[in-house]
Amino acid sequence: MTRFALTVEYDGRPFMGWQRQAHGPSVQQALEEAARALTGETVAVHAAGRTDAGVHALAMRAHCDIAKPIAPFRLMEALNALLRPAPVAVLACQVVADDWHARFSCLGRSYEYRIVNRRAPLTFERGLAWQVPQPLDAEAMAAGAALLVGRHDFTTFRSAHCQADSPVRTLDRLAVIRDADMIVVEAAARSFLHHQVRSMVGCLALVGMGRWSPDEVGAALAARDRARLGLNAPPDGLFFTGATYP
Amino acid sequence: MTRFALTVEYDGRPFMGWQRQAHGPSVQQALEEAARALTGETVAVHAAGRTDAGVHALAMRAHCDIAKPIAPFRLMEALNALLRPAPVAVLACQVVADDWHARFSCLGRSYEYRIVNRRAPLTFERGLAWQVPQPLDAEAMAAGAALLVGRHDFTTFRSAHCQADSPVRTLDRLAVIRDADMIVVEAAARSFLHHQVRSMVGCLALVGMGRWSPDEVGAALAARDRARLGLNAPPDGLFFTGATYP
Numbered sequence: 001m002t003r004f005a006l007t008v009e010y011d012g013r014p015f016m017g018w019q020r021q022a023h024g025p026s027v028q029q030a031l032e033e034a035a036r037a038l039t040g041e042t043v044a045v046h047a048a049g050r051t052d053a054g055v056h057a058l059a060m061r062a063h064c065d066i067a068k069p070i071a072p073f074r075l076m077e078a079l080n081a082l083l084r085p086a087p088v089a090v091l092a093c094q095v096v097a098d099d100w101h102a103r104f105s106c107l108g109r110s111y112e113y114r115i116v117n118r119r120a121p122l123t124f125e126r127g128l129a130w131q132v133p134q135p136l137d138a139e140a141m142a143a144g145a146a147l148l149v150g151r152h153d154f155t156t157f158r159s160a161h162c163q164a165d166s167p168v169r170t171l172d173r174l175a176v177i178r179d180a181d182m183i184v185v186e187a188a189a190r191s192f193l194h195h196q197v198r199s200m201v202g203c204l205a206l207v208g209m210g211r212w213s214p215d216e217v218g219a220a221l222a223a224r225d226r227a228r229l230g231l232n233a234p235p236d237g238l239f240f241t242g243a244t245y246p
Numbered sequence: 247m248t249r250f251a252l253t254v255e256y257d258g259r260p261f262m263g264w265q266r267q268a269h270g271p272s273v274q275q276a277l278e279e280a281a282r283a284l285t286g287e288t289v290a291v292h293a294a295g296r297t298d299a300g301v302h303a304l305a306m307r308a309h310c311d312i313a314k315p316i317a318p319f320r321l322m323e324a325l326n327a328l329l330r331p332a333p334v335a336v337l338a339c340q341v342v343a344d345d346w347h348a349r350f351s352c353l354g355r356s357y358e359y360r361i362v363n364r365r366a367p368l369t370f371e372r373g374l375a376w377q378v379p380q381p382l383d384a385e386a387m388a389a390g391a392a393l394l395v396g397r398h399d400f401t402t403f404r405s406a407h408c409q410a411d412s413p414v415r416t417l418d419r420l421a422v423i424r425d426a427d428m429i430v431v432e433a434a435a436r437s438f439l440h441h442q443v444r445s446m447v448g449c450l451a452l453v454g455m456g457r458w459s460p461d462e463v464g465a466a467l468a469a470r471d472r473a474r475l476g477l478n479a480p481p482d483g484l485f486f487t488g489a490t491y492p
Contacts, residue, residue: 011369056370080367087369121326123257123333124302128370 001065004075005096006031006045011087012056012235013127019050027051027088031062034082038075039068048106048243052195054235056128059091061243063102100245108172108244109192113185113201114237117178117208129182130201130237136208138178144207144217145174145185148200155224157203159195167224169193174200183208186241197238202231247311250321251342252277252291257333258302258481259373265296273297273334277308280328284321285314294352294489298441300481302374305337307489309348346491354418354490355438359431359447360483363424363454375428376447376483382454384424390453390463391420391431394446400439401470403449408440413470415439420446429454432487443484448477 008031016024020032028045035043048061066075076093083089099105114129116122117136122129148157151170158167173188185204187197203220206212212230220228254277262270266278274291281289293308312321322339329335345351360375362368363382368375394403397416404413419434431450433443449466452458458476466474 009366009369077365080365084367087372089366089369091364091366118337119323119326120255120335120337121330123255123335124374126333 001067001098002069003063003065003096003098003100004072005094005100005102006062006064006076006079006090007092008047008057008060008062009089009091010057010060011128012051012054014087015053017051017053017055018047018060025086027057027060030083030086030088031064031079034079035064035066037082038078039066039070041067046102048102049109049192049240051238051240052235054127055238055240057240059242060240061102061106061245063096063100102243105245106191106243107246108188108190109240110173110186110188110242111192111197112239112241113187113197113233114239115183115185115201115205116181117183118181127236130205130234132205132208134209136183136205137210138176138183138208140210140214141183141185141204141208142176143214144204144212145176145200147214147218148174148221152221153224154193154196154221156220156226156228157196157199158193158226159199160226162194164193167193169196176204195232198233198235199229201233201237203229205233206230247313247344248315249309249311249342249344249346250318251340251346251348252308252310252322252336253338254293254303254306254308255335255337256303256306257374258297258300260333261299263297263299263301264293264306271332273303273306276329276332276334277310277325280325281310281312283328284324285312285316287313292348294348295355295438295486297484297486298481300373301484301486303486305488306486307348307352307491309342309346348489351491352437352489353492354434354436356419356432356434356487356489357438357443358485358487359433359443359479360485361429361431361447361451362427363429364427373482376451376480378451378454380455382429382451383456384422384429384454386456386460387429387431387450387454388422389460390450390458391422391446393460393464394420394467398467399470400442400467402466402472402474403442403445404439404472405441405445406472410437410439413439415442422450441478444479444481445475447479447483449475451479452476
């Protein structure tokens with residue numbers, strides 16, 4: 001058996017998310033079926049993060065074990081050919097040690113969340129960004145974001161379906177960057193709770209609209225109460241952008 | 247009658263191009279039908295440039311005359327509501343003088359052409375960029391591009407269907423900019439011949455692949471012979487990015 005690490009890009013629009021589901025297509029299933037078609041083996045593909053339905057990845061990291069002798073470049077090319085026409089592409093492939101694990105070896109994950117702040121409907125970015133028609137104050141959003149950085153109990157920003165043992169996470173970075181009508185929220189942490197990025201972005205949008213003061217983000221955090229969540233942002237704008245390893 | 251200038255964004259993938267066609271949907275038809283549904287009038291919409299099938303616009307400029315009294319902001323909002331679900335959005339709308347013409351008053355047009363230079367298939371950018379798997383040398387491409395800037399007879403880079411009176415154009419700018427695996431070719435001129443940008447980009451790609459030297463671009467130009475065209479780039483990567491007026 002050889003363990004391969006993969007870097008995978010996918011457009012989440014047609015998928016029920018990363019993880020295999022009985023009721024619809026998933027990115028994991030697309031990759032596993034391509035690997036099976038290539039090797040004849042039942043291949044399990046594990047990812048650094050299990051993105052939700054409609055969430056995208058620019059550089060998801062994953063791994064799989066394959067018995068058939070194959071060079072990493074050939075594996076990448078063959079998977080890409082077999083994945084068509086699904087909007088999933090293997091960008092890189094390398095051999096790693098047998099104990100390298102895309103999820104458990106991961107030291108840090110990053111996401112970006114894209115908001116298009118304009119009245120006109122989306123064309124190219126439909127399903128790839130959250131359109132917010134009200135003018136957003138990105139500086140106020142950044143002031144609110146600064147209150148979330150650090151080690152906190154993020155219960156307010158955690159889905160009811162979150163399976164993590166603890167609601168405590170260390171948020172290393174939460175930056176709000178405006179470029180014309182695009183606002184990007186960049187988030188980095190060792191790991192995130194379920195819906196944490198979307199929940200944080202939803203509350204920051206309320207700040208941007210002027211419906212919350214930046215301090216109300218801090219108060220919502222301190223409350224440690226899901227009922228204090230102002231707004232959960234839709235999946236459309238969320239992109240998994242990278243994972244770091246030792 | 248009031249003349250309105252529009253700034254329009256559209257994803258060209260589902261369209262036969264800007265101009266009305268008997269055999270399929272066009273951007274012009276989508277806008278004219280929305281304007282007619284709103285006003286009950288037969289409205290003609292004229293654009294700065296008539297993009298081909300599969301070509302996109304970030305900021306096409308256009309105009310139309312409407313008799314029904316309506317404020318520009320209301321017109322924009324109503325057109326956007328009526329255009330759904332077509333991937334066409336009116337980004338701006340203003341009242342202009344009766345002699346302002348989106349095409350004939352235009353002093354300059356700009357395009358960008360997006361190449362994704364990687365082996366992996368496209369996901370998000372499918373139909374929105376030209377995927378070139380061979381490594382491209384963007385510096386060599388820029389050297390070739392420099393030979394096309396200025397006033398020249400662009401017969402080599404002109405479609406057989408081009409209806410312009412003269413093949414002479416003044417190319418004000420042709421820049422090649424690489425950012426990671428994305429190469430963008432930016433072009434600006436008072437006006438362009440039919441297929442001129444795609445034809446220039448096709449030849450620059452041959453230079454990037456090392457199949458042509460930069461000087462061969464200059465030789466192809468000097469030949470004034472369509473048969474000397476190396477390659478016409480596909481429509482996917484072409485975006486109309488703006489028009490300037492007095």
